[in-house]
Amino acid sequence: MWTWSRLVGNQVVEKEVEWRHRPTEALDPRTGQGFAHVQYAFAAHRAVVDVDTELGLVKVVELACAQDVGKVMNPTALLGQIHGGSAQGSVSR
Numbered sequence: 001m002w003t004w005s006r007l008v009g010n011q012v013v014e015k016e017v018e019w020r021h022r023p024t025e026a027l028d029p030r031t032g033q034g035f036a037h038v039q040y041a042f043a044a045h046r047a048v049v050d051v052d053t054e055l056g057l058v059k060v061v062e063l064a065c066a067q068d069v070g071k072v073m074n075p076t077a078l079l080g081q082i083h084g085g086s087a088q089g090s091v092s093r
Helices: 004-008 075-092
Strands: 042-052 057-068
Touching (some): 057 075
């Protein structure tokens, strides 16, 4: 049976991931169809995690987020969006 510790031993494993949205196009004025939807946001997220290689457990140690959000109309809603998106992103990967 393979275990994490057998696969990676005591070595430190680091991974960096960069994501970019697909190219967008203007909507067709006649049909209204196209690829115009994209999240118009500028953000950077960084996660530091500890991994127990014996048990295969992962613990998020630090999650840092920086987002350019423009003029904030509702600070509580903004924080909710950032916290919720960060929580969803950390469990979906």
